[in-house]
Amino acid sequence: MAHVAGRLTMKIITVLVTIPVGIATKKVVERTWTVARPADAPRKPGERDVRWQDAVGWAALSGVGVVVTNLVARKGAEEVWRTVVGGDPPPRKLTKGEKKMAKEERGLAKEPAQSKPAT
Template sequence: MADKGDIGYRVMAGAAAFAGGFVAKKAITLVWKKTTGKEPPTNPESPDVALSEAIGWAVVMGVGMEIARLLATRAAAHQWAKGTGELPSHLKVEA
């Protein structure tokens, strides 16, 4: 069972990942509009959306969101270690 420290970290990391994803979605949408000159597809599964556009949007959004989540949770882990003096137990690397 997770101790209170790990639960606190998981809440903090979850909030950071959520915030990072929110910001990333806004940024990716803005960059998409600037580079393509049009709105991103609202429903990429629709046959009315070109396949290349749907795949491009899915790849850009998927990679962008995962990078944002990774960076946000790493930053949360760094701040947690800075505040507590150690990483949460599930992030410790065994030598």
């Protein structure tokens, strides 16, 4: 039961850290766009008047913002946990991609080495 409570507490801490980090990252991404391109960001890339370069640039910049927000929020929440609790935070659940990679690695480790045919 303590494991479940620990994970729930970690999720709450992560949300509390993510909110200000997300707001700050959004402002940085928007300011970066404004410096690079004086025109407004293409919020709806499907519109006719949006250029490909702008749509792809905004997508890349937004993607970087999302990744940075996730990284900073998780690391920040872990630091808050260590400061408050004094120990390591509970491990996070693996994503589908991470589970798939782990499964493939286990499969490769189990396969015997194939011998080369004699020539």
